Amino acid sequence: MAFQHSHASHCESGVMSAILRHHGLPISEPMAFGLSSAMSFAYIPIVKINGLPLVAYRMPPKAIIKGLQKPLGLKMRFETFRNPDAGTRRLDELLAAGEVVGMQTSVFWLPYMPADLRFHFNAHNVLAFGRDTSSGEYQLSDPVFETPVSCAPEALQKARFAKGVLAPKGLLYYATGKPSTPDWAAVIPKALKKTTRIMLDAPLPIIGVRGIRRLANAVEGLATKKDPAQAKMFIGQVVRMQEEIGTGGGGFRFIYASFLQEAAELLARPSLNELAETLVDIGDEWREFALSAARMIRDREALATPKLADKLRLIADREQAFFRDLRRAA
Amino acid sequence: MLASDVPQEGNTTLGGHRKALYARGADGKLQIVQSAGWEVEEIVTRQAVDDLNRLAEEARLRVNSGLTSALEYHMHKARMDVPLLAQTTGLWQWRIRRHFRPAVFASLSTALRRRYADAMGLTVDQLNKAE
Numbered sequence: 407m408a409f410q411h412s413h414a415s416h417c418e419s420g421v422m423s424a425i426l427r428h429h430g431l432p433i434s435e436p437m438a439f440g441l442s443s444a445m446s447f448a449y450i451p452i453v454k455i456n457g458l459p460l461v462a463y464r465m466p467p468k469a470i471i472k473g474l475q476k477p478l479g480l481k482m483r484f485e486t487f488r489n490p491d492a493g494t495r496r497l498d499e500l501l502a503a504g505e506v507v508g509m510q511t512s513v514f515w516l517p518y519m520p521a522d523l524r525f526h527f528n529a530h531n532v533l534a535f536g537r538d539t540s541s542g543e544y545q546l547s548d549p550v551f552e553t554p555v556s557c558a559p560e561a562l563q564k565a566r567f568a569k570g571v572l573a574p575k576g577l578l579y580y581a582t583g584k585p586s587t588p589d590w591a592a593v594i595p596k597a598l599k600k601t602t603r604i605m606l607d608a609p610l611p612i613i614g615v616r617g618i619r620r621l622a623n624a625v626e627g628l629a630t631k632k633d634p635a636q637a638k639m640f641i642g643q644v645v646r647m648q649e650e651i652g653t654g655g656g657g658f659r660f661i662y663a664s665f666l667q668e669a670a671e672l673l674a675r676p677s678l679n680e681l682a683e684t685l686v687d688i689g690d691e692w693r694e695f696a697l698s699a700a701r702m703i704r705d706r707e708a709l710a711t712p713k714l715a716d717k718l719r720l721i722a723d724r725e726q727a728f729f730r731d732l733r734r735a736a
Numbered sequence: 737m738l739a740s741d742v743p744q745e746g747n748t749t750l751g752g753h754r755k756a757l758y759a760r761g762a763d764g765k766l767q768i769v770q771s772a773g774w775e776v777e778e779i780v781t782r783q784a785v786d787d788l789n790r791l792a793e794e795a796r797l798r799v800n801s802g803l804t805s806a807l808e809y810h811m812h813k814a815r816m817d818v819p820l821l822a823q824t825t826g827l828w829q830w831r832i833r834r835h836f837r838p839a840v841f842a843s844l845s846t847a848l849r850r851r852y853a854d855a856m857g858l859t860v861d862q863l864n865k866a867e
Contacts, residue, residue: 413768415756436758436766456784456817514815515857520751522785526815552754552770564857569823639787642780650777652755655737660758664766686760690737693776700776703783 409506409535411547411554415654415661417531418470419444420549421508424533428506431478431585435549440665441593442473443600445658447725448613449621455571458643461621463657465604467529467572471508471579477593481583486575490567493576494559497534497544500580506535506547510577512568518548518555527651528572550652590672598669598736601662605729615729618722626715634709641699641714649696656689663689677735684728691721739769747773749781788815799866805841806866807832807852814856824855 409428414420419439426433439445444465451459465473471482487493500507512528513519535554536545543556557565566576605614612620621644628637647657654661663685670678695717701707702714739759754770761767792812798804811821811832822829835841835852846860853863 413756413770415758415768435768520749520753522749522751522781524815525784526820550755570820573823638783642783645776645780646784649774650781655757655759660737660766664758667765682766686737686766693737696776700779704779 409547412549413552414549416464416652416658417549418467419661421531421533421547422470422474424547424549425506425508425581426474426478426480426585429581429585431587433478434664434668436661436664437668438470438474439658439661440601440669441477441597442470443597443604444470444473445601445662446604446614447617447657449617449624450612451624453571455643458640459624461644461647463648463653463659467510467531477588477597478585479583479588480581480585482579483582485578487567488575490563490576493566493578494563497578498537500578501534501537501544505580506533508533508579509562509566510574511562511565512570512574513565515561515565515568516548516557517561518551518557523650526568526570528568528570528574590669594669594673595736598732602729602733602736605725606733615722615726618718618725622715622718622722625711625718627711629711637709637711638703641711642703645696645699648692656692659685659689659692675735681728681732681735684724684731688721688724688728691717691724695721739767742769742771743774743776744772745775745778747775747778747781749773749778749785788812796866799838802838804836805838806864807841808836809866810852810856810858810863814858816856821852821855825851827851 412424414423414435416435416439419435423433423435423438426438446463446465448462449459453460474480475482485496487496497507509532510528511530511532512526513530514524514526533547534544535547537543538545538556543558544562545554546557547554566574568574608614608616611617625641628640649655663682666678666682666685670676670682695714698707698717699714702709737759739761742757742759750773754772756768757771758766759769792809795804795809795812799806799809811818816824818829818832821832835844849860849863853860
């Protein structure tokens with residue numbers, strides 16, 4: 407079967423949706439995202455990216471690939487390599503066998519990426535589905551691009567073997583078992599409950615709703631401690647994680663709302679549709695937060711971190727109420 | 737967000753690409769809508785890129801006044817920091833910092849220069865000059 411590329415908002419859920427579709431199970435990107443309980447929030451001050459704390463709106467990399475195995479009866483095989491040449495050979499073997507292969511890469515080394523977006527971010531997922539015999543270039547399906555792209559072998563090898571935080575070590579993954587249509591009435595409530603547990607009951611105060619409040623406190627504290635340029639870098643980083651890093655807008659809240667709508671239909675539970683509406687509103691709040699942060703960065707508005715912190719606290723309250731309702735509905 | 741509200745302002749950092757967002761269509765269902773870019777994203781991406789460029793530019797000035805080696809300039813140019821360059825080359829961080837001294841850098845072997853150049857995707861000739 408010829409491989410079909412489709413445009414997605416997030417790399418990992420997009421790759422998994424494409425692999426599943428290729429193996430005969432059409433699953434949308436939001437379904438792949440929701441079923442693996444990938445939405446979350448984490449503010450991790452001890453992990454620094456360019457000297458700024460890590461803020462994430464989703465579960466760690468590979469959570470979606472691994473999280474879909476159980477509900478879909480799917481088996482994914484993961485391979486990493488110590489030797490880059492061995493990694494490239496193995497990729498060629500798999501492609502020759504007609505496999506579509508997921509890969510973890512660093513965006514910095516992917517030549518088709520726009521220059522301004524090429525940061526040293528090591529957990530970008532792309533799919534290889536062929537190799538052009540005449541030029542030797544790989545045919546890649548990068549879910550966040552509108553069309554398939556091609557990539558020279560040397561560049562791809564560098565991207566797969568980049569070093570640093572979350573180093574990919576040449577990671578390849580592909581499906582070995584055949585996925586089957588799950589019993590939606592069993593798997594969806596389970597996935598919903600898992601997400602509410604992460605958002606409401608995480609034992610660490612930096613995960614979930616409590617993490618949003620913790621971030622609000624940190625943002626508020628910027629006013630007293632650091633110089634304005636530093637404070638702007640901090641809030642800029644939060645907005646980048648929320649909007650730029652392939653989230654479908656509003657830090658994955660819109661894509662999850664889309665999953666809730668699909669779930670409402672599959673389970674014939676209109677209450678999930680109402681929850682989706684609420685979550686879209688919360689996503690809009692996140693977008694408003696991003697907008698005022700950006701205006702402050704550009705000095706169109708006076709830098710007032712307490713104001714941003716209040717917005718974050720409002721969002722935290724709304725998310726807390728939302729996830730309690732979701733728990734009841736699940 | 738309504739499909740009609742999806743920003744189409746353009747974003748130079750996307751290099752002409754469009755990204756997929758989820759927004760509500762006329763029937764209330766969320767669907768993928770292609771966005772040509774949102775100014776907010778452009779502002780925060782520019783901010784990050786400008787900061788990296790500033791580091792590289794400052795290093796270049798210091799190279800010209802003999803205060804650091806071309807290695808530091810290229811490290812910033814490649815958007816790396818010392819820990820990442822250390823992991824990529826397999827050298828100790830203190831050794832890399834020592835190579836920021838112009839006199840030490842000038843005495844490096846070609847093999848070591850090649851190691852740095854490969855790590856940053858450069859040729860040895862490019863590595864030797866801060867331009």
